[in-house]
Amino acid sequence: MKVLITGGAGFISSHIADLLIENNYDVCVIDNLSHGKIRNLDPKAKFYNVDIREKEVFDIFEKEKPDVVVHNAAQISVSNSVENPLEDASINIIGTINILEASRQFGVKKIIYPASAAIFGEPEYLPIDEKHPLNMISPYGVSKHTVEHYLGVYKKSYNIDYVVLRYSNVYGPRQDSSGEGGVVSIFCEKLINGQAPFIYGDGEQIRDFVYVKDVAEANLMAIEKNKSGIYNVCTNSKTTINNLFGYIRDLIGKDISPVYVKEREGDIKNSYMTYDKIGNEIGWRPEYAIHSGLKETLEYYLDNI
Structure with missing residues (x-):
């Protein structure tokens, strides 16, 4: 199976790539290296230095024809989103739509997407579960949550499965x-x-605080299990x-x-946060x-x- 990882030279995504390669997946990576580092990449992963907003994304999808996309590329700074909400939306929303359209056009079966605890704001109760009310207090929180809606629409309209993983720290x-x-x-x-x-x-x-290797394992299990939905990844x-x-x-x-x-x-x-849902439905535990x-x-x- 071939997996394309956007932002794959970054902190979390490079660990995901390592684990997938260890499990005999064919991995390719798109990353513009604005945050990611080449030294993080396993040499067995095919690398493309491309921004997710560019039209070259479609050429890569046409060539690689991935079965699954792990979409990690994002603007991740809350303060930067407050200072420049247009850039935040350009990367996190428009860039994601570019990936979704390439996925639709070239037959991607499933998308794994990391959401953010920033969507919850000040918790109304603890531990936070997947049904907790959302109270975004930054453009970053809004842009990350907006993608969850797009994933739901693409599943209904184009039958692309998805798993949203809401990470704690x-x-x-x-x-x-x-x-x-x-x-x-x-x-x-x-x-x-x-x-x-x-x-x-x-x-x-x-x-x-959740360890990155546990997070990588959650991504692997989300790829392999026949599930779609939203899950907390936490301890x-x-x-x-x-x-x-x-x-x-x-x-x-x-x-x-x-x-x-x-x-x-x-x-x-x-x-x-609580991981009861992902534990019960996918079998993941830290x-x-x-x-x-x-x-x-x-x-x-x-x-x-």
């Missing part, structure tokens, strides 16, 4: 510390270099930012304290506890900093 090797969601990579890099990282607010914010566990910092500091073994600064406007206080995932992540940064 993904962490692991290859994560970019310059990103808004990369708190694990930021803590690792700062502590390895003997520097004190910032913690915004009091550090008692609760998050649900249903509660980790405060203070606890996270303590875990990483203990693993590194450096006596460094964080610097507490004013909380960021718009930050959600507490958020964690295998990595926070400590084992952090240990592997730290080993990567120790080798690459």
Whole structure:
């Protein structure tokens, strides 16, 4: 089976590519390298340096004729979406429609799409399930959720199956510390270099950290199972930012304290999710506890900093 991964040189998607190749899938990647890195790519993956909004996408689909598309390419910065909502919509909505049209024209059977917890806003209840009310507070949240509607329409109109995977806070090797969601990579890099990282607010914010290899496994199972729908990918566990910092500091073994600064406007206080639906319907459950995932992540940064 052939799988085309958009944004396939990125943090999460490169792990998906690795796992698919390990399982004997034929993998090709489209990425304009605005965030992705060539070094993340397995040399067995065929690579196209193309923006998802370009007409060349149709040429690639015609040549490769993928069975499945894992559509990871996106504008992923909340702050950038606020500053430039037109660019956010151009990439996340128009770019996605380009991929969907190429998929329709060249016989793609299924699309896997990573959504975002940004669509929930401040949670009305915890843990968050797939039926939780949506309250987007940024253009990024709106653009990511809009794609979910397009996927539903393309299934009804053109019979293209889809699975939407709503991730909690993904962490692991290859994560970019310059990103808004990369708190694990930021803590690792700062502590390895003997520097004190910032913690915004009091550090008692609760998050649900899911390891990238578990996320890759969820994508593999979503491809292989005969299911369409929306699923949370998470751990249903509660980790405060203070606890996270303590875990990483203990693993590194450096006596460094964080610097507490004013909380960021718009930050959600507490958020964690339940994976009951994907567990029951697809059979996925997270295998990595926070400590084992952090240990592997730290080993990567120790080798690459």
